[in-house]
Amino acid sequence: MKKADQFIFPTAFTGNYPNSWAGYIFLQMTQQNALHPGIDWNWGAVEADYGQPVQCIANGQVVHQSRQDGVGYGIIVVVKHELTDELYNFIKTKYQIDTRNIYSFYAHLKDEIVDDNQELDMGELVGYVGKSGTTVSHLHQELYKAIPGTSWRYWPTLSAGWTAEKLKQYYIDTYDLVVNQPTSNTSNDDLLKSRADAFVAVADKLQKPVDKDIVLADIDKFLKYESLLVEKDRLISEKDSQLTIVTDKVDDLDDRLQLLDKENIELKTSIQSLTDGNKIQSEDIQKLKLKVEELQKIQPIEQLSSLELVLTAVKRFLRRR
Numbered sequence: 001m002k003k004a005d006q007f008i009f010p011t012a013f014t015g016n017y018p019n020s021w022a023g024y025i026f027l028q029m030t031q032q033n034a035l036h037p038g039i040d041w042n043w044g045a046v047e048a049d050y051g052q053p054v055q056c057i058a059n060g061q062v063v064h065q066s067r068q069d070g071v072g073y074g075i076i077v078v079v080k081h082e083l084t085d086e087l088y089n090f091i092k093t094k095y096q097i098d099t100r101n102i103y104s105f106y107a108h109l110k111d112e113i114v115d116d117n118q119e120l121d122m123g124e125l126v127g128y129v130g131k132s133g134t135t136v137s138h139l140h141q142e143l144y145k146a147i148p149g150t151s152w153r154y155w156p157t158l159s160a161g162w163t164a165e166k167l168k169q170y171y172i173d174t175y176d177l178v179v180n181q182p183t184s185n186t187s188n189d190d191l192l193k194s195r196a197d198a199f200v201a202v203a204d205k206l207q208k209p210v211d212k213d214i215v216l217a218d219i220d221k222f223l224k225y226e227s228l229l230v231e232k233d234r235l236i237s238e239k240d241s242q243l244t245i246v247t248d249k250v251d252d253l254d255d256r257l258q259l260l261d262k263e264n265i266e267l268k269t270s271i272q273s274l275t276d277g278n279k280i281q282s283e284d285i286q287k288l289k290l291k292v293e294e295l296q297k298i299q300p301i302e303q304l305s306s307l308e309l310v311l312t313a314v315k316r317f318l319r320r321r
């Protein structure tokens with residue numbers, strides 16, 4: 001059996017996850033007062049998706065398929081997937097679910113077309129969207145670790161003791177896994193292309209039970225939508241990083257301005273004190289000069305050396321201050 005190294009969406013769907021599908025989403029409360037343990041794909045298409053191909057979400061092997069009339073899961077297929085080490089580790093880390101084998105479950109199918117033990121590659125036909133066991137055609141799809149002691153048609157309810165926390169120990173949101181799985185070996189583009197290829201292959205295999213052009217147009221629309229989402233995410237993260245750079249620069253400038261302000265104030269203070277100091281000095285020197293002139297008038301210059309003259313003037317000046 002080929003190992004599951006990658007997961008893809010089981011069918012085309014209309015609108016964005018989770019709201020526009022208008023069906024129950026992962027662990028949403030249902031009218032039966034239970035937490036919906038899977039995803040209702042294509043519910044939003046009303047009956048437009050009736051007969052649309054359902055593809056296997058990863059390499060695996062059919063371990064069960066059966067039909068049951070009346071209300072319930074209707075026609076179901078269960079596929080066992082043996083995980084690669086990379087996916088095993090990813091699921092263990094991201095969902096805290098430790099299992100080498102995971103099971104994908106497809107319900108309300110239109111016909112029974114696969115056999116027990118049949119090996120399926122990722123993208124191979126599992127069935128068609130139908131309404132067996134329900135009133136509105138859609139694909140109810142789950143992904144889980146085996147729950148010991150339960151049948152393939154087991155439906156976990158609150159009354160049986162299930163809680164959101166407990167459900168998360170067994171069930172995985174397929175959409176979340178497809179979107180977040182490691183893509184180191186496969187680019188997002190390749191993933192989407194493989195999905196498109198799978199649909200084309202399925203359409204061929206069906207010998208046009210669905211209009212291939214319509215399927216291709218739908219895929220094209222979806223791919224454009226997906227690439228727009230990717231572009232939007234890219235722009236948002238680019239904007240965020242630019243914003244961070246600009247904010248850092250502004251902060252840096254602010255710091256430098258504050259430092260300059262501080263330096264400026266210090267400079268002003270020291271200029272002021274220098275100016276004040278100079279004023280005192282120049283005033284004193286001026287007064288000293290005047291005193292020397294006075295002394296020269298009182299005593300003849302010849303009797304005093306110039307040094308004595310200055311000293312006398314300084315002494316008298318200081319005494320007066």
Ligand SMILES: [Zn+2]
Pocket residue numbers: 024036038039040139140141
């Ligand atoms: Zn459902």
